[in-house]
Amino acid sequence: QSALTQPASVSGSPGQSITISCTGTSRDVGGYNYVSWYQHHPGKAPKLMIYDVSNRPSGVSNRFSGSKSGNTASLTISGLQAEDEADYHCSSYTSSSTPWVFGGGTKLTVL
């Protein structure tokens, strides 16, 4: 069982917006602004999409945005495109026994 909770799957039509949630505790998501999000097309290298809750690395589309409220972080993808179909994983720094924890991953399907 993953330390952070994500929905197993979400879907949306091209052009729509979707939001993926990532719920933790006050020892990780809620306690620190160190949430990151990764896009993973199976068989490829995962790609950093968001760091420090809401910051985009250079080269990442501004269609991707992150936010946090309490113990839940969220990734929003606007103007869905076919190439956005992938698995999305959240991660957070944690004050638990290991420095990093991940969510179980969310499969995004673009209908």
Add this chain to the structure above:
Amino acid sequence: EVQLVESGGDLVQPGGSLRLSCAASGFTFSSYNMNWVRQAPGKGLEWFSHISSSSNTIYYADSVKGRFTISRDNAKNSLYLQMNSLRAEDTAVYFCARDGGRWDFDYWGQGTLVTVSS
């Protein structure tokens, strides 16, 4: 261009050993902390080991502590993972990931598959 290429994955029997490598290029390897992350079939990602740029600081998750050893050779731009006493639950795709310095992982390799089965 930053590149991380893992190798060494294989089918191994329970109790066996395996050594994974991660070849880095496109950046000053000796300046970055590095990590190993794995993904078991149908599961999420799991961070399990970290090594600082000079090898002074090493962390392990409890799931691998005492069985896995992380190391690096900055002269060869390479990261390693020695895995001993392998178990079926170690079956996963193993990724090396560069530490972004902000509690994130800014570059990843494509992974190498380790299967532990008799």
